[in-house]
Amino acid sequence: MSGHLHAAPEPSVTVRTPGKVNLVLRSGARRDDGYHPLSTVFQAVSLFEEVTATHVAPGTGITLTVSGPQADVVPLDETNLAWRAARAVAGHTGMDADVALHIHKGVPVAGGMAGGSADAAAALVACDALWDAGLSRHELTMLGAELGADVPFALLGHTAVGTGRGDVLTPVLTRGEFHWVFAVQDEGLSTPSVFARFDELSGTAPAADHAEAAAVAAGRPGAAGRPDAADAGRRPDPGDDAGLMTALRAGDPTALGEALHNDLQAAALDLRPELGRVLEIARDAGTLGALVSGSGPTVAALARSRRHALAIAAAWTSAGVVASVWTATGPAPGARITG
Ligand code: ATP
Numbered sequence: 001m002s003g004h005l006h007a008a009p010e011p012s013v014t015v016r017t018p019g020k021v022n023l024v025l026r027s028g029a030r031r032d033d034g035y036h037p038l039s040t041v042f043q044a045v046s047l048f049e050e051v052t053a054t055h056v057a058p059g060t061g062i063t064l065t066v067s068g069p070q071a072d073v074v075p076l077d078e079t080n081l082a083w084r085a086a087r088a089v090a091g092h093t094g095m096d097a098d099v100a101l102h103i104h105k106g107v108p109v110a111g112g113m114a115g116g117s118a119d120a121a122a123a124l125v126a127c128d129a130l131w132d133a134g135l136s137r138h139e140l141t142m143l144g145a146e147l148g149a150d151v152p153f154a155l156l157g158h159t160a161v162g163t164g165r166g167d168v169l170t171p172v173l174t175r176g177e178f179h180w181v182f183a184v185q186d187e188g189l190s191t192p193s194v195f196a197r198f199d200e201l202s203g204t205a206p207a208a209d210h211a212e213a214a215a216v217a218a219g220r221p222g223a224a225g226r227p228d229a230a231d232a233g234r235r236p237d238p239g240d241d242a243g244l245m246t247a248l249r250a251g252d253p254t255a256l257g258e259a260l261h262n263d264l265q266a267a268a269l270d271l272r273p274e275l276g277r278v279l280e281i282a283r284d285a286g287t288l289g290a291l292v293s294g295s296g297p298t299v300a301a302l303a304r305s306r307r308h309a310l311a312i313a314a315a316w317t318s319a320g321v322v323a324s325v326w327t328a329t330g331p332a333p334g335a336r337i338t339g
Contacts (some may be wrong), residue, residue, distance in 0.1 A: 012054040015126040015339035017118040017154045018332040019107030021180065021293045021300045023248075023256070027195075027263045029204040035149075036195060038166045039239040041244060044148075045180055045328040049115055050338070051082055051122035051317035053130045060098045062086050069324070073188075081116045081147055085123035090142045093133045101126075101285020108326070112268075112294030114150040116121055121154035125335045141304035157334025159248060170217040176251030177329045181309040183278045183299040183316050186323040189271060194295035197267035257288025257302045268296030275299060278321050285315040 018041045028037035062083055066074045078084065082101050090097035101123060119143055130134045135143075137155070145149030149165035159172040202294070247255035269275050275297055282301040283289035285307065289293030290301040303309035306327070313325040 012052055012339075013126045013129045013337060014052040015049055015122040015129075015335055016048045016050050017122040017125075018157055019047040019049070019113040019115055019118055019328075020044050020150065021113065021182075021330065022262060023060060023159075023260055023263060024244055025262045025294065027198060029202065030195070032197050035165050036198075036231065037164070038149075038162060039241075040162045040166050041172065041241065042153045042162055042166075042169075043159045043174075043178070043214065043246075043330040044153070044332040044334065045113075045330040046332045047182070047326060048062065048106045048114065049105045049107075049118040049122055049331070051119055051126050052102040052104075052339075053086070053123065053126035054100040054102070055130065055148075056098050056100050058098055059097060060100075062097055063100045065101070066103045066327045067107060068103075069313070070109040071103075071105055073109050074103070081151075082123035083206040084147055085120040085143070085151075086127045088147060089124055089127040089131070089133060089135065092139070092143060093135070095131050095133060099127060099130065108182070108184040108298055110190065110298045111182075111184055111298035112189065112191070112292065113182070113298055114154060114294065117148045117150035118154040120144060120147045120151045121335050124151075125155070125337065129337060133327045153277045153334075158331040169263035172245065172248055175332055176250065178253055178331075179303040179306055179309045180328045180330055181282075181301050181303055181312045181316075182293065182326045182328065183282075183301070183322040184324045184326060185272070185297040187276075187297075188293055189297045191295040194264055194267050194271065197270055198264055199203050201267055201270065203265060224320050238314065253302060253304060260289040260291045260302065262291045262294075264295055265292040268292045272297050274321065275317070278316065281319050281321060282312055285312040287312055325329070 023041040023043050026039040066075050086099050087097050103119050107113050124140050126133050141152045145167045149167045152167045159174045160169045162169055244259035278299045279290050287301040293300040300302050309327045316322045316325050
């Protein structure tokens with residue numbers, strides 16, 4: 001039968017968003033507002049979060065459930081980024097924040113792969129569609145950037161250069177498919193703690209007064225004597241990444257492997273020395289390039305093929321240095337309504 005003028009509202013909307021790996025991550029010194037100016041290249045990979053938003057009775061408010069690996073360590077209250085995303089859409093549109101959210105996790109939690117940001121991006125799109133709010137891509141991106149620096153990229157997907165806090169994006173054209181394997185650890189690393197250690201190691205930590213005094217007392221130049229400390233807030237130089245761009249455009253995994261770089265890696269290794277062994281095993285297994293993903297502790301290794309990815313995975317597993325091993329390909333698409 002046809003002839004209905006108004007379709008009944010969908011009872012639920014499901015949105016899929018990808019996790020990411022930073023192919024390059026360069027960080028400047030901490031700015032006064034607490035953020036680090038970044039120059040990064042994100043690649044979305046085929047590990048997906050899925051957020052389902054379902055209508056509930058008016059006045060119910062937001063409810064949240066989570067499933068999937070590591071679901072037990074995900075917060076179920078208003079600190080969850082998906083919850084905050086639903087509230088942001090309601091706040092922006094003047095609608096009531098009545099929705100049941102369900103997250104199915106497919107990205108390691110606190111692994112440096114932006115799973116929480118992917119949930120925020122998915123919840124923005126899902127609530128917008130469920131409530132028929134009609135927000136533009138631009139509005140969703142602006143709301144996302146307020147929730148977290150990695151949220152706009154989870155909306156966009158594929159491969160992109162990120163500047164600012166990582167939230168100002170320029171898409172990068174790539175050819176072909178890259179094969180990744182991820183070494184996931186049981187216990188995550190908090191992004192702020194890794195940046196704090198990065199500041200300490202680079203001698204720009206504001207809390208390094210003691211170190212400064214000790215250095216001066218010992219007759220050494222203190223942090224203030226270093227050029228990068230005086231230049232807090234300097235922008236990282238993206239000019240080093242021409243080789244990476246050429247590799248991406250050519251679909252050349254060997255050249256991509258050589259161009260991988262993460263300024264936060266030393267800090268993550270300092271906090272988790274055992275990650276050094278994870279990197280070493282990947283190199284012994286012939287990876288084209290391995291690095292700590294974002295703020296870690298997940299280690300990403302680039303493989304020649306799916307078969308090679310499985311070989312690196314097997315090497316990690318048999319060495320007993322990982323909690324689990326996940327394979328994926330990149331680039332992967334950004335936020336998509338799947339149901
Ligand atoms: P990033 O790479 O952006 O730093 P990450 O992948 O290291 O992120 P997430 O999994 O996004 O880390 O989450 C980090 C912390 O944020 C978790 O330990 C958790 O306390 C909190 N959190 C808030 N919302 C979520 C969510 N939806 N999923 C997982 N963790 C969340």
